[in-house]
Amino acid sequence: MYRTLFPRDVFAELDRLQREMQEVFETGPSIRGVGRGGFPAVNIGSTPQSLELYAFAPGLDPSSIDVHLERGVLTIAGERAAGLPAQDEKASVHINERFAGRFRRVVSLPEDDVNxxxxTAEYRDGVLHVSVKRRQAPQPRRITIQ
Incomplete structure (x- = not known):
């Protein structure tokens, strides 16, 4: 019936607040990428033969996307045009939820495991698919005695 000014479990609320603040300020490159909710959204997975990255970036010209791998760090960068009406006194924008501008996503890969x-990178239907082959592990072999 009556609400108290403070929640019953203050420490649980502080813990939740701390987790939310860490998610907001998490910007270090890792297998999870840079930040949350960045553009383009990415999915990363692996197979025994390769690491697979899917970046969801509809409406981009493939020539405007730069994919770069150096020392185990995969970088996807580019720019998306605004696509808004020309700025004049008769045109106005009421809602603008689409991302526009320069973007950059950085993913750290295990350097000793990638080739x-x-x-390879392929852009189709608004999805950029980057496949990074794994290095072949040395296979045991039988040595014949002469």
Missing amino acids: PSGV
Whole structure:
């Protein structure tokens, strides 16, 4: 019936607040990428043969996207045009929820596990698919005695 000024479990609320603040300020490059809610949204997975990255970036010209791999750090950068009406006194924008401007996503990969010469990138239907082949592990072999 009556609400108290403070929640019953103050420490649980402080813990929740701390987790939310850490998510907001989490910007270090890692397998999870840079920040939350960045553009383009990415999914990252792996197979025994490769690491697979899918970046969801509809409406981009593939030539405006730069994919770069150096020392185990994969970078996807580019720019998306605003696509708004020309700025004049008769045109106005009521809602603008689409991301426009320069973007950059950085993902740290295990450097000793990836093959820099085995990287492919393909853009189709608004999805950028980057495949990074893994290095082949040395296979055991039988040595014949002469």
